Amino acid sequence: MVTVRAAGRRGALAAAAMALLVGCGTASAGPVVHRGEVVPVELGALTADDVADAQTAFGIDLLHAVCAQAAGEDVLLSPTSAASALGLLHPAAGGRTAAEFGQVLHLPEWSPDLVAAIRAHTSALDALRYDGDLDDEDAPDALQVSNRLWTVTGLEPEPRYLDDLATAYDAEVRSLDFAEEPEAATDRINSTIAEDTRGIIEELFDQPLRPTTVAVLTNAVHLRARWAVPFTGTQPADFAAPGGEVSVDMMGGATGAGRDAAGWRSVELPYRDGTLAAVAVLPPEGTDPCAVDTATLDALRSAGPREVGVELPRISLEQSHQLLDVLTAMGLPASGDFSALGRDDLVISQVVQKTFLEVDEEGTEAAAASGVVVEESAGAIPQAVVTFDRPFLLLLTDTATRSPLFAAVVRNPSA
Known part of the structure; x- marks a missing residue:
């Protein structure tokens, strides 16, 4: 789906984001926020450039697969966002499942060297973050990237897994009551994504997540720059x-x-x-x-x-993609060993990405959000x-x- 937006949308985004945040503030109690420990790591044979190269190779594979289903149409993807959301699940995988994840993402076996390289890549992108007013003429070109793991209340992922997420992806973990309040939990994820994308991606999930949801892994990217x-x-x-x-x-x-x-x-x-x-x-x-x-x-x-x-x-351009079928055709395992999340009976039920791009005489604004849903296996001149x-x-x-x-x-x- 491609939606053409009229010029001038940018000016209303900040107000829209504030309205979303104020509106969701009274819906339910905020999620419990916790995170693993950032473990000291040193770069080895792998570097941030290797991670970027892997994302490019994955992005080309994904582009080819999506283009094959959209002949003659415009296509807008964020390979970095999709790779990061899937990457948050990668260290939870074990055995053959982990190997298949690595093959799809063009990454080697999960290891301290890989954690260090992803951390360096995360830090390089985070250096472009700016939390001020992007409409200010003196505002710098800015890139904001956010990674989060949302877990069902009571789930206890392995500490090693949480440490890897915090160290590699600077990811926090938020607990939500998917079982009893799936609509409120979905609203909380959507409102956070809206905040992370400055109001552009208003809803990553169009429908409430199911009560069988165990975990959701999200990435959000927002870019604003002048030529x-x-x-x-x-x-x-x-x-x-x-x-x-x-x-x-x-x-x-x-x-x-x-x-x-x-x-x-x-x-x-x-x-x-x-x-x-x-x-x-x-x-x-x-x-x-x-x-x-x-x-x-x-x-x-x-x-x-x-x-x-x-x-x-x-x-x-503005698009929405359901990517699970495309990714499984590329070799991603929808089921397998994700036991580091704290459960054995888990399957990936959906992978969604929403994207936005506006290019005009002044510059560019772009945003993307990706979500991986994990459920109980039953759910000059x-x-x-x-x-x-x-x-x-x-x-x-x-x-x-x-x-x-x-x-x-x-x-x-x-x-």
């Missing part, structure tokens, strides 16, 4: 969508670092502070953007840059101009680890 070189002019232009040419609002006047490899072209557009970037990727004529692979992205990243002008359509006037891929990333924060396939920006 280093803003677009200075916008006018109607033709865009070669799969169903024929459509008219779009094409922005111009900006510049970026252009690269070419194997017929693919990319332009990296930095944001104002240099800590975040957008990479627009144009495939060869007649090639679907979903055909991109890690080798192509690596080749583009390694190619020598040159300054180019950029013409890019305004983008406004440029040298050239690159015009993105046909389907293309847009990646949002931080410049330190190159994590795939968002990946959008834009086939029809007028939809």
Whole structure:
């Protein structure tokens, strides 16, 4: 599902978030909050870059799988958000279940080295967090990432598991009464996600979670950044969508670092502070953007840059994805050994992700939230101009680890 939002939505988001938080404050008592201990760790053979590379490989797999079910449609995913939500469950898995999780996420066996690498990756992204007013002209480009484990009242996960979550993902644990108050528990999760995404993702779960819910693992991502070189002019232009040419609002006047490899072209557009970037990727004529692979992205990243002008359509996308079937087809075990959560009879009942992306002349705002539900088993003057006037891929990333924060396939920006 793709919903086009009118420009100017940003101004109402803070008020909407406050309304959500005030409204939920009287619904029920707040959840019990606790967390494991942050254990001292030292980087070994694995680094934050290895975690980002794993997320990119997982993201390409996920993009291919979702694109196969959405032929001719726009696709907006957050590989980092999905990988993080699943990653919160990874250390709870044992034996073959853990091995299958690692294969899907492109991660090695869970170990202190991996915990240290994920912690370094988490810290690198957390360095971009800003809790002030993002509408302030002096506000920095900002990225907020939040990880949480929500457990049914009375569940006692293994201390080692909670320590790994706190150390690797800076994740807190909140207990909710899913069995007796599933609607209030769902509202609490949704309101927290709304807060974490500054009101953009208002409801991660559209329906109350079932009373058989044992645990929910969530990740939320919010990004807001202004272009280093803003677009200075916008006018109607033709865009070669799969169903024929459509008219779009094409922005111009900006510049970026252009690269070419194997017929693919990319332009990296930095944001104002240099800590975040957008990479627009144009495939060869007649090639679907979903055909991109890690080798192509690596080749583009390694190619020598040159300054180019950029013409890019305004983008406004909002989507919701049910990902469990896609992920199980990729090899994710929906059932198995998740005993570190404190129960033996557990299955993954749903994996949901909601995403939002708005790109205009000033910059970019994006948000995503992912949830994994675990239940009882019974329940300057440029040298050239690159015009993105046909389907293309847009990646949002931080410049330190190159994590795939968002990946959008834009086939029809007028939809």
